[in-house]
Amino acid sequence: MGLLLIILAVVFQALAYYKYFLKTWKSTIAPNKWSWLIWSITTAIETWTYHEVSSDWFKTTVFLFSSVCCLVTSILIWKKSKWRPLHWKKDLDGSHDRYEIISITVCLLSIPAWFHSAWWAHVITLTSLVIAFLPTYKNAWENYTQEDTPSWTLWSIGDLLQIGVVTYYFIDMKELPYAVLEFLCHLLVALIVLQRKMRFKKHMLA
Secondary structure: HHHHHHHHHHHHHHHHHHHHHHHHHHOOOOOOOHHHHHHHHHHHHHHHHHHHHOOOHHHHHHHHHHHHHHHHHHHHHHHHOOOOOOOOOOOOOOOOOOOHHHHHHHHHHHHHHHHOOOOHHHHHHHHHHHHHHHHHHHHHOOHHHOOOOHHHHHHHHHHHHHHHHHHOOOOHHHHHHHHHHHHHHHHHHHHHHHHHHHHHHHHHHH
């Protein structure tokens, strides 16, 4: 049963990344490149610290797979984007990158913490992960087409299956936060896009 859950989780994660990669390649969506850079860093740290906490590579399989896919997707997004520095204050277009700056700072803090405690490094990067999602929530709310992809739903299903993997081989409560948080973060984007899309269609029909 546990192996089946892992296989299904990997399949859904693979489908999610494939569809997101394809839409990014075709420029039909506009991902936040700084958020993806942070995600690629945090997922790598989270995967390793999760293994340190759980001491089980079997349960870490899905996280490891997602970490590699996240890095590849992030590289694509950055190759298709123009370089610009982060701005704490509002730029000419009225945008700023405060959440990205805060998230990167918090993520970097997890590295020295790692030498003292893998668990606290894990907790710190979880915090930066949540912050890194804020620009994506904002983008999805203001213009849902920038994140209009079934990948968010597929990620949510994959995350739910990963929660099943963790609970099936459950040993310690410290193993659950990462899987649960990943699920909630992805699900919230999917719900925001769905809500905004339905509202837009309702407005068009009115």
